[in-house]
Amino acid sequence: MSLLTQKRLTIGDWINYFLLLLIALTFLLPFLYVISISLSDPKTFIPLEFRLIPAKLSLASYHYLLSTDSFLNSLKSTVFITVVGTVLNVVITFSMAYGLTKKTMPGRNFILTLVVFTMVFNAGIVPNYLLVKDMGLLDSYWALILTALTNAWSLIVVKSFMESLPPELADAAKIDGCTDIGVFIRIIIPLSMPAVAAFTLFFAVAHWNSYFNALIYLSDPSKWTLQLLVKTLVIDSDSTGVGQIAGTDQTALPQETLRMASVVLALLPILVVYPFLQKYFVKGVMLGSIKG
Amino acid sequence: MILRLLQEGGVHTLNQDFNQPMAAAPPLPRVQKGRLQHLWKQVLIHRYFYLLVLPGLLYFILFKLVPMWGLLIAFQNYSPFQGIWGSTWIGLKNFHDLFTYAHFYNLLRNTLIINLLNILLYFPVPILLAIMLNEVRHEAFKRVTQSIVYLPHFLSWVVVAGLTYFLLSTDVGVLNKILHSFGLQQVSFLSNSKLFWLMITLQSMWKDAGWGTIIFLAAIAGVNPSLYESAVVDGASRFRQIWHITLPAIRHVIVILLILRVGSIMDVGFEQILLMLNPLVMNVGEVFDVYAYTQGILNGQISVGVAVGLFKSVIGVLMVLGANWLSKKAGNEGIF
Numbered sequence: 001m002s003l004l005t006q007k008r009l010t011i012g013d014w015i016n017y018f019l020l021l022l023i024a025l026t027f028l029l030p031f032l033y034v035i036s037i038s039l040s041d042p043k044t045f046i047p048l049e050f051r052l053i054p055a056k057l058s059l060a061s062y063h064y065l066l067s068t069d070s071f072l073n074s075l076k077s078t079v080f081i082t083v084v085g086t087v088l089n090v091v092i093t094f095s096m097a098y099g100l101t102k103k104t105m106p107g108r109n110f111i112l113t114l115v116v117f118t119m120v121f122n123a124g125i126v127p128n129y130l131l132v133k134d135m136g137l138l139d140s141y142w143a144l145i146l147t148a149l150t151n152a153w154s155l156i157v158v159k160s161f162m163e164s165l166p167p168e169l170a171d172a173a174k175i176d177g178c179t180d181i182g183v184f185i186r187i188i189i190p191l192s193m194p195a196v197a198a199f200t201l202f203f204a205v206a207h208w209n210s211y212f213n214a215l216i217y218l219s220d221p222s223k224w225t226l227q228l229l230v231k232t233l234v235i236d237s238d239s240t241g242v243g244q245i246a247g248t249d250q251t252a253l254p255q256e257t258l259r260m261a262s263v264v265l266a267l268l269p270i271l272v273v274y275p276f277l278q279k280y281f282v283k284g285v286m287l288g289s290i291k292g
Numbered sequence: 293m294i295l296r297l298l299q300e301g302g303v304h305t306l307n308q309d310f311n312q313p314m315a316a317a318p319p320l321p322r323v324q325k326g327r328l329q330h331l332w333k334q335v336l337i338h339r340y341f342y343l344l345v346l347p348g349l350l351y352f353i354l355f356k357l358v359p360m361w362g363l364l365i366a367f368q369n370y371s372p373f374q375g376i377w378g379s380t381w382i383g384l385k386n387f388h389d390l391f392t393y394a395h396f397y398n399l400l401r402n403t404l405i406i407n408l409l410n411i412l413l414y415f416p417v418p419i420l421l422a423i424m425l426n427e428v429r430h431e432a433f434k435r436v437t438q439s440i441v442y443l444p445h446f447l448s449w450v451v452v453a454g455l456t457y458f459l460l461s462t463d464v465g466v467l468n469k470i471l472h473s474f475g476l477q478q479v480s481f482l483s484n485s486k487l488f489w490l491m492i493t494l495q496s497m498w499k500d501a502g503w504g505t506i507i508f509l510a511a512i513a514g515v516n517p518s519l520y521e522s523a524v525v526d527g528a529s530r531f532r533q534i535w536h537i538t539l540p541a542i543r544h545v546i547v548i549l550l551i552l553r554v555g556s557i558m559d560v561g562f563e564q565i566l567l568m569l570n571p572l573v574m575n576v577g578e579v580f581d582v583y584a585y586t587q588g589i590l591n592g593q594i595s596v597g598v599a600v601g602l603f604k605s606v607i608g609v610l611m612v613l614g615a616n617w618l619s620k621k622a623g624n625e626g627i628f
Contacts, residue, residue: 270447
């Protein structure tokens with residue numbers, strides 16, 4: 001009898017598979033439902049009628065959302081913040097992490113202590129807000145980018161990843177006359193590509209999803225990011241649980257399909273890239289525990 | 293939570309660095325130079341490293357250290373027009389007001405209950421899920437399930453809150469549509485203060501429990517398969533294998549994560565709570581950060597907002613240090 005390779009499923013296995021299937025469904029169904037209803041044809045959509053699949057399919061809600069200035073603007077600003085923010089995140093985090101791998105650098109311990117300290121203690125919401133206000137960054141996208149340039153956790157994970165790289169290559173490059181910055185760009189970064197990929201994703205997702213910073217730093221509705229706009233569309237229209245907006249006006253598009261379409265647009269980029277990039281996300285998490 | 297464990301992993305290596313003597317400097321030349329001169333030479337040698345560190349360091353100083361200056365406001369009757377220099381000092385009055393304010397205990401209660409529920413109900417789920425996933429023998433089934441349960445971790449709280457509305461709200465919620473189709477009275481789940489804590493816990497579970505399995509799956513993957521083989525030879529059932537091999541293998545990780553979780557008991561998923569709050573559940577949902585935000589930023593009570601934030605941060609640090617001490621006491625490596 002082959003002990004571990006046996007494929008015969010016991011009753012316990014069946015129960016386990018069945019439970020996992022149920023769990024997977026509770027994770028999948030909300031997406032499928034929201035995507036399905038957001039595709040409803042406005043003319044045949046009946047509020048308060050329960051169905052899983054629309055009577056008639058149509059992209060009307062998406063057409064409408066993507067034709068409004070407020071939605072397009074928020075999309076543009078979110079893309080801007082995500083792209084610029086992520087590039088700066090990666091550049092600053094990786095260069096700082098590499099700098100901190102140099103154990104002989106005077107002041108290194110002080111900087112590391114400072115970094116760890118910020119992980120444990122932070123000034124709180126209001127002092128951070130006052131700083132951004134005093135810098136004149138309110139209602140500027142730079143407030144969102146600059147306040148999240150890097151973070152202690154990413155730095156420490158990237159640093160310990162770089163410390164696990166074989167030092168011989170960097171030494172050889174230095175002997176060949178490379179400067180320390182040359183070593184960083186030509187040797188360390190190419191060797192760190194798995195970490196670069198993982199952290200690019202982490203940073204990009206964080207920027208795309210950022211809500212609270214946008215809420216406090218951007219008060220001008222014309223500057224809103226996608227998450228702020230979606231929150232207003234989806235939640236504020238029914239914040240007391242007694243909203244009665246849906247579909248009272250037959251000439252307009254039903255609010256409900258619009259609200260769902262806006263949620264779908266906010267999660268779509270992640271849903272689209274996720275299956276292809278999942279392994280990098282997982283790898284990113286594993287990076288941290290390599291040495292620990 | 294996972295982040296915490298990773299910090300643990302990362303900081304562990306960092307700890308070793310702290311213990312190393314600072315200067316493994318090249319031997320000094322014949323002439324005995326002054327310490328300052330030697331230091332200057334070291335700085336010059338490392339000039340490119342400073343250049344690499346500089347932008348990040350500036351960030352930490354400007355956006356992490358400088359705001360701490362603003363904590364002084366907690367001891368002032370702050371007026372934005374007079375600034376920190378011009379505002380009057382009132383000592384601990386803001387804190388006195390905070391502690392004598394009946395509302396304060398509401399904030400404390402909500403914070404603690406939401407966290408305790410999280411520890412009791414949420415914490416075991418990733419462990420259980422990891423064990424269940426580990427028992428799956430079909431790689432494809434396992435991979436697909438993993439992909440699906442990790443996914444919500446990458447959604448924003450706005451999207452998760454939105455999905456919750458589409459499930460529970462009175463106007464667009466699926467549950468109410470079903471009730472309606474049976475001709476039943478609609479229920480406003482989202483403004484029911486009795487359900488709020490449970491809903492927050494379930495929401496956290498949905499979003500992060502799947503992602504939380506990674507760390508346990510990694511620990512389980514490190515178990516030597518021969519242990520299971522000999523257990524089978526000894527006639528151990530699957531349950532006994534889980535109990536005697538799998539669980540002990542991840543016990544260490546569980547203890548560390550639990551201690552860290554207790555250490556962050558002052559932290560509540562703030563974006564999450566803020567998104568789910570409405571006037572009807574305010575009394576059960578308001579936590580320290582929400583209060584700091586509404587008072588300090590929305591209502592212009594800046595000193596109150598800063599004081600609440602400072603109180604929370606100080607207790608938070610004490611809890612983390614306490615948890616770290618406990619972790620060392622329990623025979624684990626500390627985080628610092």
